[in-house]
Amino acid sequence: MLPEVLAVYVGLLGESGNNPASTHAGGLRALSHLDDAKRMISRCLDCSVDEIVFTSGGTESINLALLGSAAAIGRRPKCALATTGEHDAVIETMKALSEKYDFDIDFVAVTHEGVVDRNALRSALDEAPCGLASFIVVSNETGAINDVSTLTSLVRQYSPEAIIHGDIVQVCGKMPFSFRQSGLDLASLSGHKFGAPKGTGVLLKRKNCPLSPIVYGGGQQNNLRSGTENVPGAYALALALQSHVMRMDEQREHVASLRSLFLRSIDALRIPRVVISPDGASPYVLSIAFPGIRGETLLNALSEENIYISTGSACGSKRAGENHVLSAMGHDRETILSAVRISFAPTQSTDDVEHLVRRIAELYDRYAMHGKRRGGARG
Amino acid sequence: MHVADQFENVRELLLVRIGEITLKGLNRGRFVARLISNMKRRINDLGEFSIVQSHSRIWIHALSGNPPMQEVARRLSSVFGIVSISPAIEFESDWEILVRVVEEYATDVLAGAGRRTFKFETKRVDKSFPLSSYEVSSELGAILLEKFPEQLSVLMHEPDLTFHVEIREKTYIYHETIPGHAGLPVGMSGRGMLLLSGGIDSPVAGYMMASRGMILEAIYFHTFPYTSQKALDKVEKLARILSRFAGRIAFHVVDFTDIQLELNDKVPEDMLTIVMRRVMMRVAEKLAIERNAKALITGESLGQVASQTAEALMTTDIVVDLPIFRPLIGMDKNDTVALARKIGTFETSILPYDDCCTVFVSKHPKTHPSLYDAERAEARIDVEAIVEMSCEKISTKLIDLTFEEGD
Numbered sequence: 001m002l003p004e005v006l007a008v009y010v011g012l013l014g015e016s017g018n019n020p021a022s023t024h025a026g027g028l029r030a031l032s033h034l035d036d037a038k039r040m041i042s043r044c045l046d047c048s049v050d051e052i053v054f055t056s057g058g059t060e061s062i063n064l065a066l067l068g069s070a071a072a073i074g075r076r077p078k079c080a081l082a083t084t085g086e087h088d089a090v091i092e093t094m095k096a097l098s099e100k101y102d103f104d105i106d107f108v109a110v111t112h113e114g115v116v117d118r119n120a121l122r123s124a125l126d127e128a129p130c131g132l133a134s135f136i137v138v139s140n141e142t143g144a145i146n147d148v149s150t151l152t153s154l155v156r157q158y159s160p161e162a163i164i165h166g167d168i169v170q171v172c173g174k175m176p177f178s179f180r181q182s183g184l185d186l187a188s189l190s191g192h193k194f195g196a197p198k199g200t201g202v203l204l205k206r207k208n209c210p211l212s213p214i215v216y217g218g219g220q221q222n223n224l225r226s227g228t229e230n231v232p233g234a235y236a237l238a239l240a241l242q243s244h245v246m247r248m249d250e251q252r253e254h255v256a257s258l259r260s261l262f263l264r265s266i267d268a269l270r271i272p273r274v275v276i277s278p279d280g281a282s283p284y285v286l287s288i289a290f291p292g293i294r295g296e297t298l299l300n301a302l303s304e305e306n307i308y309i310s311t312g313s314a315c316g317s318k319r320a321g322e323n324h325v326l327s328a329m330g331h332d333r334e335t336i337l338s339a340v341r342i343s344f345a346p347t348q349s350t351d352d353v354e355h356l357v358r359r360i361a362e363l364y365d366r367y368a369m370h371g372k373r374r375g376g377a378r379g
Numbered sequence: 380m381h382v383a384d385q386f387e388n389v390r391e392l393l394l395v396r397i398g399e400i401t402l403k404g405l406n407r408g409r410f411v412a413r414l415i416s417n418m419k420r421r422i423n424d425l426g427e428f429s430i431v432q433s434h435s436r437i438w439i440h441a442l443s444g445n446p447p448m449q450e451v452a453r454r455l456s457s458v459f460g461i462v463s464i465s466p467a468i469e470f471e472s473d474w475e476i477l478v479r480v481v482e483e484y485a486t487d488v489l490a491g492a493g494r495r496t497f498k499f500e501t502k503r504v505d506k507s508f509p510l511s512s513y514e515v516s517s518e519l520g521a522i523l524l525e526k527f528p529e530q531l532s533v534l535m536h537e538p539d540l541t542f543h544v545e546i547r548e549k550t551y552i553y554h555e556t557i558p559g560h561a562g563l564p565v566g567m568s569g570r571g572m573l574l575l576s577g578g579i580d581s582p583v584a585g586y587m588m589a590s591r592g593m594i595l596e597a598i599y600f601h602t603f604p605y606t607s608q609k610a611l612d613k614v615e616k617l618a619r620i621l622s623r624f625a626g627r628i629a630f631h632v633v634d635f636t637d638i639q640l641e642l643n644d645k646v647p648e649d650m651l652t653i654v655m656r657r658v659m660m661r662v663a664e665k666l667a668i669e670r671n672a673k674a675l676i677t678g679e680s681l682g683q684v685a686s687q688t689a690e691a692l693m694t695t696d697i698v699v700d701l702p703i704f705r706p707l708i709g710m711d712k713n714d715t716v717a718l719a720r721k722i723g724t725f726e727t728s729i730l731p732y733d734d735c736c737t738v739f740v741s742k743h744p745k746t747h748p749s750l751y752d753a754e755r756a757e758a759r760i761d762v763e764a765i766v767e768m769s770c771e772k773i774s775t776k777l778i779d780l781t782f783e784e785g786d
Contacts, residue, residue, distance in 0.1 A: 300604035367604065369643050 002195035005240045009197060012232035019228050021220065030231045037231075037238035044238075044245040045187075046178035047204050053224050054234045057201035058169045058190030062089040062134075064203050064214050064225065065165045065186040069132050070101045071212035076131030076161050078103050081124060084328035085110040085144070086136050090167060091324070094134070104128070113278035114144030114329050116151060125158035132163050137177075138170035141325040141341065143281035145175075152183025163209060169193055173244030174252065174284050185209040191237035194244050200233040251346040256283035258344045258353050265357040271364050274335055276326060287326070289339040290360070292368035298340055301363045307356060310341040382468055382483045389470040389480060391448050394553060395437035395455065398462035398561055411437075414460040414564040417626060421454050421780065422446075434547075437461075440469075452557050457623050459590050461559035465543070472505055472550045477515075478522060481542070484552055485523050488540065489530055496534035497523070501544040508546045515544060560590060565626050568592030571704060572667035573676040574659065575599050575618060575630075577610055577732060580678030580707055582617045582724040583715050587706035588676050589625035596670055597621075597628055598663050598773075600635040610732035618778045620724050627779050631666060634772040638765050649745045650756035652686050656695045657753060658762065662769040664699040675699065680707045680715070685744040694753040 001009070012018065012033065017026025020034050038049040055061045070080070082094050084107045097103040106128075109120040116135060124130075133155050137148050152164050165186040171177050173194035179187055186209060191200030205211055205224070217226030244251065263286075266273055276287035290298065295311035302309055311323075326336045342356075383391045395418075400410045411432045418430055418437070426446030431438050439451070452464045470480055489495065499516035510518065519542070523531055545551040573585040575597040589595050599614045611632065618630045638658065646654045663675050679687045686695075696703060707715055719725035745752060 294605070296607065297604045300607045304604070363604075366640070 001192075001197060001236075002240050002243055004243065005195055005236050008239055009232050009236035012235055015232075018231050020231060021218070021228065030229075033231050033235045034229055037234045040238035040242045041202065044241045045172065045204065046180045048207070050222075051179065051204050051206060053203040053205055053221050054229055054237075055201040055203055055225060056199050056230075057192070058087075058167070058188055059089040059201075061188030061190070061201045061203040062087075062165075062167060063093050064211070065188055065205075066090070066093045066097060066132065066134060067101075067214045068211040068224070069163045069165070069186070069209075070097050070103060071214075072210035073131050073163075074210065076163070077129050077159075079106070079128050079130045080104070080132040080134070081106050081108060081121075081130045081155075082134040083108045083110055083116050083136065085114055085116070085139055085141075085325050086134065087140055087167060087169070090134050090136070097132075103132075106130075110144075110325075110328050112330050114139050114142040114276075114281075114325070115146050115278070118150075118154065121151070121154060122158075125155065129159040130155070130162050131159070132165070133159075134165040134167065136167040136170075138168075138175070138282045139325065140170050140285065141323070142277045142287040142329070143170070143283070143285040144278050145280065145282060148182050148184065156183070170282060170285070173241050173248065174282060176248070179204050179206075186211070191233065191240065194240050196237040196240040197233055200230065200237040202237065247346070252283065254346055255344045258348055258350065259283040259286055261350055262286065262342070262344070262353050262357060265354060266360070269357065269361045271361055276329070276331065276335070276339060284344055286342045286344065287339060288342065289331075289335045290364060290368075291334070291338050293364055294337050295340040296337075297367050298360065298363060301367065302356075302359060305359065307359065310343070311339065382480060382487055385483050386470065386476075386480060389468055390440060392441075392467055392469050392551075393439040393448060393452055393455070394465045394467050394551070395439060396462040396464070396559075397432075397435070397437060397460060399563065400460055401435050410460070410564060410567055413566050414458070417458050417460070417564050417566065418455055420626065421458055422451050425451055425454075456557050456559045458564075459560055459562040459592065459624060460564040462561050463559050464557045465553040466555055466557075467551045467553035469549050469551050472508060472546055472548065474509060477544070477550055478519070481519050481544075481552065482522065482526060485527065485531075485542070488554060489527060492530070494530055494532070495540050496532055496538040497540040497542065498533060498535055498538045499542045499544060501546070504545065504547045512546075515546070519544065560624060562590030563592035565589055565592055565624075566594055569673040570594040570596060570671055571674045571676045572663050572670065572672040573597045574663055574678075575614055576678070577613050577617070577728065577730075578678065579719050579725060579728040580680060580683075580715055582621055582678075582728065583718050583722070584676055584678040584704075584706050585621050586624055586718070586722050586724075588674075588704055589621070593625075593674075593676075595621065595625045595628050595676075596631065596667075596672060598631045598633065598666060600633045600659055600662075602635050602639045605636070605639065607732055609730075613727060613730050613732050615776075615778065616727050617724055620722070620727065622778050622780050624722065627777055629670070630776045630778045631773050632776070633662060633769050634774075635769065637772075638769055641760065641765065645759045646756050649743060650748065650752060652744050653691060653694055653748050653753055654756050654760075656686055656691075657698045657757070658765055658769070660695050660699050660703075661762070661766045664701050665766060665770050666773060667701055673701070675701055675703045677703060677705050678707055679705045680710055680712070683712065685746045688746050690747045690749070694748050694750055697750065 017024060018030035019027050020031040038052045041052055042049045080094060080097055080103050082090055094105045098105045106124050108124050109117045111117045135146055135151050138145050148166055155162050155164055163185050166184040168187045169190045172189045185206045187204040189202050192198040213224050215226050220226050220229060272291050274289040276289060299309055299311050323336050326339060383389050403410050415430050426444045427442040429440045429442050448466050452466050455461060456464055470476055499519050501512040501515040503512040520533060540554055542554050568591055571588050571593040573595050575581045585595050597618050601611050618628050622628050642655055667675060682688060719728060
C-alpha cells in the first residue's frame, strides 16, 4: 500500500459512526468522504460520479457486471462473447452464465501476441449477434494491450445493442483511460493493484446500461450493490488512484526503463530466454520464459531471498504447466513450465533490477536442467 | 446418553469387537495387550478409563469424570485391530429396571427423529434371568409401541433401529455400531520405512501396512527449490493424517537438492528417473537399518507409470537387501483412490504442489530399462558417496497423533 494512502485509510478506520446512510454528523462526514472519493475517481477515469459503484474488488465487479447484465439482458440475444485471454474471474463467470442462465458463450481466440484476434472476433459476430461481450484491456499475464475503442466499435457494428464490459484491472493508474471514450458500458477495476487496500474495487456503469444487482439488501448505491459502503476503503482507493494518475507519465517511463534494463541485462549475461510479452505491451508486467529451468523452481529460490515473482496467475492454485492465456497464445507446455511473470513497479530502482538479474543468472546456472548458460559467464 | 444421568448404577460404556485377533492362538494375549495399550494412547487425554478384554470383546468404562463417549468411540474407530464399536449402557440385571431404562433409552434415541421402524434383539447369557430372550424382545417391543405409537412400528427385516439387549451378570443396551478399520494392532509386525511422496498412492500403501500391524516411519526426499515448501508441508500433512491410524510416525526429510543436481549433471536424461529411484532406495534402506525397520514400503503399482514397469521395479529392487512391501502392486487405481478417500488423504494428495517424482520426469524415460542400462548410467557417479552424503542430510521429526483436524 502507498504510505500516504495507508495513513489516511487508518485514520478513517478509526472514525466512529462512518455509515454514509446515517443522518448524524458521523454519517454525513462519511457521505462526504464517499462523494469526494467519487469525484477523484471520476477525474482519473473520465467518468461521471454517478457511474461509480464501489465493490470488494475486481472479481466482484466482474461478477456484478456479467451476472447483472445477464439478468437484465431483456430482448438482446442470450449470447456472450469473451476472449481466451481473459482472467479467470471472467472465464468462470461466463461459464456460470452458460450453466445457470442458459447463455451461449463464445471465447474468441487471441493472437500469438496475446491480443484479441479481430478476424476471429468479426467471424464470431458475423455468425451470431451477441448480447454481452467482455474484453480484458491489458492482460494480467503478458501486459498485451487491446485497443478497446476499436473492439467496442467492432462489436457495435454487428450488435449495436450489446452490453460491453471491459476488465481494466491492469489499466488503472498505469496508462491513460477514458471511460467516456472507451465505448464500454461497464468496466471493472481492483484497488489493491494500485496501492489501495485489498478488498476494494469499483465497477463503472454507464447511466443507461441495464444492470440487475447480484447482492440484495438495504438498497445502497442505487440499489446496485446493497450493503454499507466501505468508506475508508473507497476513499483509500480514490486517493491511491489519484496519486498514480498524477504521476503516471513519469512512473510509466521509469517502469519502462526498468523493464528494458532487465531484458538488456538478461541478454548481456546470455541467459536463454523467450520473451512472451509482445512488443508494445504494458511495461508493468513481463512474461518471460527461461528454457531449462521451471518457473516454479525460480519462484521458490527467489522467494527464499524475499524476491517475489509469479508463475501463471497468482490467484489460482494450478498445476505446473497449466496457463490458459499462454496456451491460447500458442505456447507449448515446456515454455509455459519455464515461464515467469515479473512485475515492475515505480518503487523499484535500477539496482533492484540488476540484483534480480544477477540472482536469476546464478540460479539458472545452479538449477537449470541439462544445460547451462551459453558461455557460462558468471554474473 | 442422558439415560446414565437419570438412574443410579447405570453407566455408559463402549463395547469393542476385535475380530481377527480372536483367531490368534497362544499369541492372543500379546495382541490384545498391544491393542489395549494403543487404545489407551489414543484416548488418555479424554479421561481415565478401565479397558478390559472379556468374552471376545473389549469393554471400556470411564473411571472418573464424564468423558464424551461418542468422541472416545470416534477416536478408537481408527485404531487398527478394532472391527466395530457400540456405545452402550450397563445396569443391574433386573426386569423392572430394564423396562424403565429401555423407555428412557428409546426416548433419547427418538428425540427429534421422525418415524422409525425397529426391533429388539436379545441375548440372554445369564439363564437365571426369569424371561427368555424371545420374551424379553417381544415384551420390550410391546412397551415401546405403546409409549411411541406415532413414531414407531415393528419391522423384523432390516429395520431403521435395532435395540440390542444383552443379559449377563449385568445387562447392556445399545443400538449403534460404528465400523472400525479392523486389521492388527500397530506394533505387532515390526517397523516399516515408507517412501512417502505427495501423491495418492504412498499414503495408502502406508495405511495398508500399518493395518497389518507395522509401525510406520516415513522418508521424504525434499529438493528445494525444484519442489516448494508447500510440497513438504503437504507430505507432512499426509503423515499427520496417517498418524490417526498408525500412531506416532517418525518423519524423515532428506535434503536431496545437491544430490539431485549431481544426478542431473551426470546421468543421461532418459535414465534419470531410474537412477534417482535407485539412489532413494539405497538411502531409505540405510536409514531403515539404522532405525531397526524390517522392510521398505512403497506405493508402486505395476505398470502405472514408466518407472513402475516390471523391468523398472526390478532395477530398483535389486539395489537393496531389505524386502520392499508394495501393497498396491496389483491394485486398480480407482480402488486406491477409493481407499485414499476413505482414510482422508485424497484431498491433500491432490493439492497441486509438485514432488520430485513429477519434477524430474524425463520427457521420454526408458520404460524397459535393463540392469545393464542402470548400472552403466550409474558408472559416472560415486553411488556410495552419494548415499552417504544423503544420509548426513536427514532431519527427523516425530508426528504424533492429532485429532484437532476433522475427519
